[in-house]
C-alpha cells in the first residue's frame with residue numbers, strides 16, 4: 001500500500017468480486033494559456049462532471065472485470081458519458097493514479113467499493129473536442145448533467161478553488177481531486193494549502209465531513 005492508503009493497480013486487482021466492486025474514473029486535463037480577467041493565469045483546464053444526484057465526480061463508473069480490463073471498462077463508460085469527443089481517447093495502465101479501497105459507498109449490499117482514478121493529460125484541442133461533444137453523449141441529461149471546469153485559482157476575496165471545494169462530491173472524488181492537484185503540481189503547494197484552509201474556515205464548509213483528513217499535507 002502506498003501514500004495515503006492508495007493501492008497500486010496490481011494491489012487493487014487482488015480485491016476480487018463478489019466482495020469487491022471496482023469503479024474507474026478519469027481525471028482529464030490539458031494546459032491552458034488563458035488568463036481570467038486578463039490577469040489571473042488559468043494554467044490548466046481540468047474536467048469534472050455534475051451528476052444526476054447533484055454531486056460532482058469524475059467521468060467513469062463501475063467496471064465488470066468479467067468483461068475485460070479495468071481500462072476497457074473505463075473507456076466504455078467514458079464513451080457513454082463524454083460522447084463523440086472521447087472516441088479516440090486511449091487510457092492505459094500507465095495512467096493509473098491509485099485506487100482507494102472501502103469508501104463508505106457500497107454500491108450493492110454486502111459489497112465494498114474500490115475506486116480507481118486514472119489521470120490523463122490531453123492536448124488543449126482534444127479537451128475542447130470532449131467538451132464540445134459532451135452534449136451529444138448518450139448519458140447527457142440522464143446520469144450526467146454536464147461537464148464543468150474546476151477553478152484552480154484563488155481570487156483575493158477567497159473565491160475560486162476554495163468555493164469549489166465546498167461543493168458536494170460523490171464518494172472519494174474530492175480526495176482524488178486534491179491528491180491529483182498536489183501530485184501533478186497543477187496548483188502550487190502554497191496556493192493549494194491556502195485554498196484548503198479557506199474552504200475549511202467557511203461557515204458552509206463540509207470539508208471536515210467527507211473524507212477530509214483535516215491536517216492534509218497538500
Ligand SMILES: O=c1[nH]cnc2c1ncn2[C@@H]1O[C@H](COP(=O)(O)OP(=O)(O)O)[C@@H](O)[C@H]1O
Nearest residue numbers: 023025057058060061062105115170171172173
Ligand atoms: O468521481 C468519482 N470518484 C470516486 N468514486 C466515485 C466517483 N463517481 C462515482 N463514484 C462512486 O463509484 C460508484 C459508481 O458510481 P457511478 O455513478 O460513477 O457508476 P455507475 O454509473 O456505473 O453506477 C458509486 O459507489 C459512487 O459513489
